[in-house]
Amino acid sequence: MTRNEPLNVLLIEDSEDDALLVIRTLKSGGLRLHWQRVQSAESLRTLLREHAWDVIIADYHLPGFDAPAALEMVQQSELDIPFIVVSGAIGEEFAVEMMKAGAHDYLMKDNLVRLSEAVQREVREAHNRKERRDAEVIINQQLAAIEAVIDGIAIVQEGAYLYVNQGYLTLFGYVDPVELVGQPWTNLYSTQENQRFEGEIFPQMKQIGSWFGEATATRKDGSTFAQEISLTLTDYGSMVAVCRDITESKKAEQYLKQLKDYRLNPSR
Structure with a gap:
Protein backbone atom coordinates (compact mmCIF):
# COMPACT_ATOMS: atom_id res chain seq x y z
CA MET A 1 0.00 0.00 0.00
CA ILE A 139 15.73 -16.63 0.68
CA ASN A 140 14.21 -20.09 1.05
CA GLN A 141 13.71 -20.34 -2.71
CA GLN A 142 17.30 -19.29 -3.30
CA LEU A 143 18.57 -21.81 -0.76
CA ALA A 144 16.48 -24.54 -2.38
CA ALA A 145 17.99 -23.65 -5.76
CA ILE A 146 21.49 -23.65 -4.27
CA GLU A 147 20.91 -27.04 -2.66
CA ALA A 148 19.80 -28.43 -6.03
CA VAL A 149 23.01 -27.30 -7.74
CA ILE A 150 25.55 -30.05 -8.39
CA ASP A 151 28.49 -27.67 -7.88
CA GLY A 152 29.76 -27.20 -4.35
CA ILE A 153 28.80 -23.81 -2.91
CA ALA A 154 30.06 -22.39 0.38
CA ILE A 155 29.84 -19.07 2.16
CA VAL A 156 32.84 -18.12 4.29
CA GLN A 157 32.70 -15.42 6.96
CA GLU A 158 35.85 -14.33 8.80
CA GLY A 159 37.71 -17.39 7.60
CA ALA A 160 35.13 -19.96 8.74
CA TYR A 161 32.32 -21.73 6.94
CA LEU A 162 28.98 -20.01 7.40
CA TYR A 163 27.04 -22.20 4.94
CA VAL A 164 27.73 -25.19 2.69
CA ASN A 165 25.32 -26.82 0.26
CA GLN A 166 24.93 -30.56 -0.30
CA GLY A 167 27.10 -30.40 -3.38
CA TYR A 168 29.97 -29.00 -1.34
CA LEU A 169 29.61 -31.71 1.30
CA THR A 170 29.60 -34.43 -1.35
CA LEU A 171 32.58 -32.90 -3.14
CA PHE A 172 34.71 -32.98 0.00
CA GLY A 173 33.38 -36.27 1.38
CA TYR A 174 31.29 -34.92 4.25
CA VAL A 175 27.74 -35.86 5.23
CA ASP A 176 26.44 -33.24 7.66
CA PRO A 177 26.90 -29.44 7.41
CA VAL A 178 27.76 -29.34 11.14
CA GLU A 179 31.06 -31.02 10.26
CA LEU A 180 32.14 -27.88 8.39
CA VAL A 181 30.06 -24.91 9.54
CA GLY A 182 32.10 -22.84 11.96
CA GLN A 183 35.34 -24.56 10.95
CA PRO A 184 38.22 -22.77 9.15
CA TRP A 185 37.92 -23.23 5.42
CA THR A 186 41.72 -23.55 5.26
CA ASN A 187 41.34 -27.04 6.77
CA LEU A 188 40.38 -28.35 3.34
CA TYR A 189 43.58 -27.18 1.67
CA SER A 190 47.23 -27.99 2.19
CA THR A 191 49.71 -25.58 3.75
CA GLN A 192 51.16 -24.96 0.32
CA GLU A 193 47.78 -24.12 -1.19
CA ASN A 194 46.89 -21.86 1.74
CA GLN A 195 50.14 -19.98 1.23
CA ARG A 196 49.18 -19.58 -2.43
CA PHE A 197 45.74 -18.26 -1.45
CA GLU A 198 47.22 -15.75 0.99
CA GLY A 199 50.11 -14.58 -1.15
CA GLU A 200 48.68 -14.73 -4.66
CA ILE A 201 44.94 -15.32 -4.93
CA PHE A 202 43.47 -13.16 -2.14
CA PRO A 203 45.38 -10.02 -3.16
CA GLN A 204 44.06 -10.41 -6.72
CA MET A 205 40.55 -11.07 -5.47
CA LYS A 206 40.54 -7.98 -3.24
CA GLN A 207 41.45 -5.80 -6.21
CA ILE A 208 38.55 -6.84 -8.45
CA GLY A 209 36.23 -8.59 -5.99
CA SER A 210 36.54 -12.08 -7.45
CA TRP A 211 38.94 -14.76 -8.62
CA PHE A 212 38.60 -17.82 -10.85
CA GLY A 213 41.10 -20.63 -11.30
CA GLU A 214 42.22 -24.05 -10.14
CA ALA A 215 43.36 -25.42 -6.81
CA THR A 216 44.15 -28.73 -5.15
CA ALA A 217 41.74 -29.55 -2.33
CA THR A 218 41.72 -32.21 0.38
CA ARG A 219 38.78 -34.50 1.12
CA LYS A 220 37.74 -35.67 4.56
CA ASP A 221 39.55 -38.97 4.02
CA GLY A 222 42.81 -37.15 3.21
CA SER A 223 42.77 -37.75 -0.54
CA THR A 224 43.31 -34.78 -2.83
CA PHE A 225 41.64 -33.72 -6.05
CA ALA A 226 41.92 -30.98 -8.63
CA GLN A 227 39.13 -28.44 -8.45
CA GLU A 228 37.94 -25.49 -10.44
CA ILE A 229 37.08 -22.75 -7.98
CA SER A 230 35.41 -19.36 -8.19
CA LEU A 231 35.73 -16.92 -5.27
CA THR A 232 33.58 -13.81 -4.94
CA LEU A 233 33.55 -11.17 -2.20
CA THR A 234 30.12 -9.93 -1.09
CA ASP A 235 29.07 -6.51 0.15
CA TYR A 236 28.67 -8.02 3.61
CA GLY A 237 32.31 -9.00 4.03
CA SER A 238 31.77 -12.69 3.31
CA MET A 239 33.18 -14.80 0.49
CA VAL A 240 31.24 -17.16 -1.78
CA ALA A 241 33.14 -20.16 -3.12
CA VAL A 242 31.83 -22.27 -5.99
CA CYS A 243 33.79 -25.47 -6.64
CA ARG A 244 33.72 -28.49 -8.90
CA ASP A 245 35.89 -31.59 -9.24
CA ILE A 246 37.92 -31.44 -12.49
CA THR A 247 40.02 -34.54 -11.85
CA GLU A 248 38.59 -36.45 -14.81
CA SER A 249 38.82 -33.50 -17.17
CA LYS A 250 42.44 -32.99 -16.09
CA LYS A 251 43.14 -36.67 -16.83
CA ALA A 252 41.48 -36.33 -20.23
CA GLU A 253 43.46 -33.18 -20.90
CA GLN A 254 46.70 -34.95 -20.00
CA TYR A 255 45.79 -37.93 -22.18
CA LEU A 256 45.10 -35.71 -25.19
CA LYS A 257 48.39 -33.92 -24.63
CA GLN A 258 50.26 -37.20 -24.52
CA LEU A 259 48.45 -38.38 -27.65
CA LYS A 260 49.34 -35.18 -29.46
CA ASP A 261 52.99 -35.48 -28.40
CA TYR A 262 53.07 -39.08 -29.62
CA ARG A 263 51.68 -38.16 -33.04
CA LEU A 264 54.22 -35.39 -33.38
CA ASN A 265 57.07 -37.56 -32.11
CA PRO A 266 56.11 -41.23 -32.74
CA SER A 267 59.66 -42.41 -32.14
CA ARG A 268 59.68 -41.21 -28.52
Whole structure:
Protein backbone atom coordinates (compact mmCIF):
# COMPACT_ATOMS: atom_id res chain seq x y z
CA MET A 1 0.00 0.00 0.00
CA THR A 2 1.43 3.36 -1.01
CA ARG A 3 1.03 6.52 1.00
CA ASN A 4 -1.69 7.90 -1.32
CA GLU A 5 -3.79 4.74 -1.37
CA PRO A 6 -6.86 4.68 0.88
CA LEU A 7 -6.98 2.29 3.81
CA ASN A 8 -9.39 -0.61 3.49
CA VAL A 9 -11.14 -0.64 6.87
CA LEU A 10 -13.53 -3.34 8.00
CA LEU A 11 -15.78 -2.34 10.91
CA ILE A 12 -17.41 -4.98 13.09
CA GLU A 13 -20.13 -2.84 14.61
CA ASP A 14 -23.90 -3.11 15.13
CA SER A 15 -24.43 0.62 15.71
CA GLU A 16 -24.38 2.82 12.63
CA ASP A 17 -23.78 5.91 14.75
CA ASP A 18 -20.77 4.33 16.45
CA ALA A 19 -19.43 3.19 13.07
CA LEU A 20 -19.68 6.73 11.72
CA LEU A 21 -17.94 8.03 14.85
CA VAL A 22 -14.98 5.75 14.17
CA ILE A 23 -14.84 6.76 10.50
CA ARG A 24 -15.01 10.48 11.31
CA THR A 25 -12.20 10.03 13.83
CA LEU A 26 -9.99 8.29 11.29
CA LYS A 27 -10.69 10.87 8.61
CA SER A 28 -9.98 13.71 11.04
CA GLY A 29 -6.58 12.08 11.51
CA GLY A 30 -5.86 12.59 7.81
CA LEU A 31 -6.59 9.06 6.64
CA ARG A 32 -8.30 8.26 3.34
CA LEU A 33 -10.63 5.31 3.68
CA HIS A 34 -12.59 2.64 1.93
CA TRP A 35 -14.71 1.02 4.59
CA GLN A 36 -17.49 -1.46 5.17
CA ARG A 37 -19.50 -2.48 8.23
CA VAL A 38 -20.47 -6.03 9.24
CA GLN A 39 -22.59 -7.28 12.13
CA SER A 40 -22.46 -11.07 11.89
CA ALA A 41 -19.98 -13.92 11.74
CA GLU A 42 -21.23 -15.01 8.32
CA SER A 43 -20.78 -11.53 6.84
CA LEU A 44 -17.29 -11.33 8.32
CA ARG A 45 -16.36 -14.71 6.89
CA THR A 46 -17.55 -13.66 3.43
CA LEU A 47 -15.73 -10.33 3.43
CA LEU A 48 -12.49 -11.88 4.67
CA ARG A 49 -12.66 -14.29 1.77
CA GLU A 50 -13.65 -11.81 -0.94
CA HIS A 51 -11.73 -8.62 -0.08
CA ALA A 52 -8.34 -7.48 1.18
CA TRP A 53 -8.38 -5.44 4.39
CA ASP A 54 -5.70 -3.25 5.90
CA VAL A 55 -7.23 -3.12 9.37
CA ILE A 56 -10.22 -4.48 11.30
CA ILE A 57 -11.83 -2.36 14.01
CA ALA A 58 -14.26 -4.31 16.16
CA ASP A 59 -16.77 -3.45 18.85
CA TYR A 60 -16.41 -5.80 21.79
CA HIS A 61 -20.12 -6.61 22.16
CA LEU A 62 -22.53 -7.33 19.32
CA PRO A 63 -25.84 -9.22 19.54
CA GLY A 64 -24.91 -12.87 19.02
CA PHE A 65 -21.34 -11.97 18.05
CA ASP A 66 -18.36 -10.41 19.81
CA ALA A 67 -14.77 -9.34 19.31
CA PRO A 68 -13.17 -12.54 20.70
CA ALA A 69 -15.13 -14.65 18.20
CA ALA A 70 -14.27 -12.26 15.38
CA LEU A 71 -10.58 -12.31 16.29
CA GLU A 72 -10.54 -16.10 16.35
CA MET A 73 -12.17 -16.15 12.91
CA VAL A 74 -9.55 -13.78 11.50
CA GLN A 75 -6.75 -15.88 12.98
CA GLN A 76 -8.23 -19.07 11.54
CA SER A 77 -8.25 -17.42 8.12
CA GLU A 78 -4.44 -17.07 8.48
CA LEU A 79 -4.66 -13.44 7.35
CA ASP A 80 -2.26 -11.02 8.99
CA ILE A 81 -4.69 -8.12 9.49
CA PRO A 82 -4.32 -5.68 12.40
CA PHE A 83 -7.24 -6.16 14.79
CA ILE A 84 -8.18 -3.21 17.01
CA VAL A 85 -10.94 -3.37 19.60
CA VAL A 86 -13.06 -0.26 20.21
CA SER A 87 -15.67 -0.53 22.92
CA GLY A 88 -17.82 1.56 25.18
CA ALA A 89 -18.05 -0.98 27.97
CA ILE A 90 -14.94 -3.16 28.04
CA GLY A 91 -13.21 -3.56 31.37
CA GLU A 92 -9.46 -3.76 31.86
CA GLU A 93 -9.63 -7.51 32.46
CA PHE A 94 -11.35 -8.13 29.11
CA ALA A 95 -8.97 -5.74 27.34
CA VAL A 96 -5.95 -7.64 28.67
CA GLU A 97 -7.48 -10.95 27.59
CA MET A 98 -8.04 -9.58 24.08
CA MET A 99 -4.42 -8.46 23.82
CA LYS A 100 -3.25 -11.87 25.03
CA ALA A 101 -5.48 -13.50 22.42
CA GLY A 102 -3.79 -11.52 19.64
CA ALA A 103 -5.59 -8.17 19.33
CA HIS A 104 -3.19 -5.39 18.40
CA ASP A 105 -4.76 -2.57 20.45
CA TYR A 106 -7.93 -1.51 22.24
CA LEU A 107 -9.56 1.87 22.82
CA MET A 108 -12.65 3.21 24.54
CA LYS A 109 -15.30 4.82 22.35
CA ASP A 110 -15.35 7.91 24.54
CA ASN A 111 -11.61 8.41 24.03
CA LEU A 112 -10.60 7.79 20.42
CA VAL A 113 -7.90 10.45 20.31
CA ARG A 114 -5.17 7.96 19.45
CA LEU A 115 -7.20 5.78 17.07
CA SER A 116 -5.68 7.18 13.86
CA GLU A 117 -2.18 6.82 15.28
CA ALA A 118 -2.88 3.25 16.38
CA VAL A 119 -4.28 2.30 12.97
CA GLN A 120 -1.34 3.79 11.10
CA ARG A 121 1.14 2.09 13.43
CA GLU A 122 -0.43 -1.33 13.13
CA VAL A 123 -0.85 -1.09 9.35
CA ARG A 124 2.81 -0.13 9.08
CA GLU A 125 3.83 -3.05 11.29
CA ALA A 126 1.72 -5.45 9.21
CA HIS A 127 3.42 -4.14 6.08
CA ASN A 128 6.83 -4.73 7.67
CA ARG A 129 5.85 -8.26 8.65
CA LYS A 130 4.78 -8.96 5.07
CA GLU A 131 8.08 -7.66 3.74
CA ARG A 132 9.94 -9.96 6.14
CA ARG A 133 7.82 -12.94 5.10
CA ASP A 134 8.35 -12.16 1.42
CA ALA A 135 12.10 -11.86 2.01
CA GLU A 136 12.12 -15.20 3.84
CA VAL A 137 10.29 -16.84 0.92
CA ILE A 138 12.86 -15.48 -1.53
CA ILE A 139 15.73 -16.63 0.68
CA ASN A 140 14.21 -20.09 1.05
CA GLN A 141 13.71 -20.34 -2.71
CA GLN A 142 17.30 -19.29 -3.30
CA LEU A 143 18.57 -21.81 -0.76
CA ALA A 144 16.48 -24.54 -2.38
CA ALA A 145 17.99 -23.65 -5.76
CA ILE A 146 21.49 -23.65 -4.27
CA GLU A 147 20.91 -27.04 -2.66
CA ALA A 148 19.80 -28.43 -6.03
CA VAL A 149 23.01 -27.30 -7.74
CA ILE A 150 25.55 -30.05 -8.39
CA ASP A 151 28.49 -27.67 -7.88
CA GLY A 152 29.76 -27.20 -4.35
CA ILE A 153 28.80 -23.81 -2.91
CA ALA A 154 30.06 -22.39 0.38
CA ILE A 155 29.84 -19.07 2.16
CA VAL A 156 32.84 -18.12 4.29
CA GLN A 157 32.70 -15.42 6.96
CA GLU A 158 35.85 -14.33 8.80
CA GLY A 159 37.71 -17.39 7.60
CA ALA A 160 35.13 -19.96 8.74
CA TYR A 161 32.32 -21.73 6.94
CA LEU A 162 28.98 -20.01 7.40
CA TYR A 163 27.04 -22.20 4.94
CA VAL A 164 27.73 -25.19 2.69
CA ASN A 165 25.32 -26.82 0.26
CA GLN A 166 24.93 -30.56 -0.30
CA GLY A 167 27.10 -30.40 -3.38
CA TYR A 168 29.97 -29.00 -1.34
CA LEU A 169 29.61 -31.71 1.30
CA THR A 170 29.60 -34.43 -1.35
CA LEU A 171 32.58 -32.90 -3.14
CA PHE A 172 34.71 -32.98 0.00
CA GLY A 173 33.38 -36.27 1.38
CA TYR A 174 31.29 -34.92 4.25
CA VAL A 175 27.74 -35.86 5.23
CA ASP A 176 26.44 -33.24 7.66
CA PRO A 177 26.90 -29.44 7.41
CA VAL A 178 27.76 -29.34 11.14
CA GLU A 179 31.06 -31.02 10.26
CA LEU A 180 32.14 -27.88 8.39
CA VAL A 181 30.06 -24.91 9.54
CA GLY A 182 32.10 -22.84 11.96
CA GLN A 183 35.34 -24.56 10.95
CA PRO A 184 38.22 -22.77 9.15
CA TRP A 185 37.92 -23.23 5.42
CA THR A 186 41.72 -23.55 5.26
CA ASN A 187 41.34 -27.04 6.77
CA LEU A 188 40.38 -28.35 3.34
CA TYR A 189 43.58 -27.18 1.67
CA SER A 190 47.23 -27.99 2.19
CA THR A 191 49.71 -25.58 3.75
CA GLN A 192 51.16 -24.96 0.32
CA GLU A 193 47.78 -24.12 -1.19
CA ASN A 194 46.89 -21.86 1.74
CA GLN A 195 50.14 -19.98 1.23
CA ARG A 196 49.18 -19.58 -2.43
CA PHE A 197 45.74 -18.26 -1.45
CA GLU A 198 47.22 -15.75 0.99
CA GLY A 199 50.11 -14.58 -1.15
CA GLU A 200 48.68 -14.73 -4.66
CA ILE A 201 44.94 -15.32 -4.93
CA PHE A 202 43.47 -13.16 -2.14
CA PRO A 203 45.38 -10.02 -3.16
CA GLN A 204 44.06 -10.41 -6.72
CA MET A 205 40.55 -11.07 -5.47
CA LYS A 206 40.54 -7.98 -3.24
CA GLN A 207 41.45 -5.80 -6.21
CA ILE A 208 38.55 -6.84 -8.45
CA GLY A 209 36.23 -8.59 -5.99
CA SER A 210 36.54 -12.08 -7.45
CA TRP A 211 38.94 -14.76 -8.62
CA PHE A 212 38.60 -17.82 -10.85
CA GLY A 213 41.10 -20.63 -11.30
CA GLU A 214 42.22 -24.05 -10.14
CA ALA A 215 43.36 -25.42 -6.81
CA THR A 216 44.15 -28.73 -5.15
CA ALA A 217 41.74 -29.55 -2.33
CA THR A 218 41.72 -32.21 0.38
CA ARG A 219 38.78 -34.50 1.12
CA LYS A 220 37.74 -35.67 4.56
CA ASP A 221 39.55 -38.97 4.02
CA GLY A 222 42.81 -37.15 3.21
CA SER A 223 42.77 -37.75 -0.54
CA THR A 224 43.31 -34.78 -2.83
CA PHE A 225 41.64 -33.72 -6.05
CA ALA A 226 41.92 -30.98 -8.63
CA GLN A 227 39.13 -28.44 -8.45
CA GLU A 228 37.94 -25.49 -10.44
CA ILE A 229 37.08 -22.75 -7.98
CA SER A 230 35.41 -19.36 -8.19
CA LEU A 231 35.73 -16.92 -5.27
CA THR A 232 33.58 -13.81 -4.94
CA LEU A 233 33.55 -11.17 -2.20
CA THR A 234 30.12 -9.93 -1.09
CA ASP A 235 29.07 -6.51 0.15
CA TYR A 236 28.67 -8.02 3.61
CA GLY A 237 32.31 -9.00 4.03
CA SER A 238 31.77 -12.69 3.31
CA MET A 239 33.18 -14.80 0.49
CA VAL A 240 31.24 -17.16 -1.78
CA ALA A 241 33.14 -20.16 -3.12
CA VAL A 242 31.83 -22.27 -5.99
CA CYS A 243 33.79 -25.47 -6.64
CA ARG A 244 33.72 -28.49 -8.90
CA ASP A 245 35.89 -31.59 -9.24
CA ILE A 246 37.92 -31.44 -12.49
CA THR A 247 40.02 -34.54 -11.85
CA GLU A 248 38.59 -36.45 -14.81
CA SER A 249 38.82 -33.50 -17.17
CA LYS A 250 42.44 -32.99 -16.09
CA LYS A 251 43.14 -36.67 -16.83
CA ALA A 252 41.48 -36.33 -20.23
CA GLU A 253 43.46 -33.18 -20.90
CA GLN A 254 46.70 -34.95 -20.00
CA TYR A 255 45.79 -37.93 -22.18
CA LEU A 256 45.10 -35.71 -25.19
CA LYS A 257 48.39 -33.92 -24.63
CA GLN A 258 50.26 -37.20 -24.52
CA LEU A 259 48.45 -38.38 -27.65
CA LYS A 260 49.34 -35.18 -29.46
CA ASP A 261 52.99 -35.48 -28.40
CA TYR A 262 53.07 -39.08 -29.62
CA ARG A 263 51.68 -38.16 -33.04
CA LEU A 264 54.22 -35.39 -33.38
CA ASN A 265 57.07 -37.56 -32.11
CA PRO A 266 56.11 -41.23 -32.74
CA SER A 267 59.66 -42.41 -32.14
CA ARG A 268 59.68 -41.21 -28.52
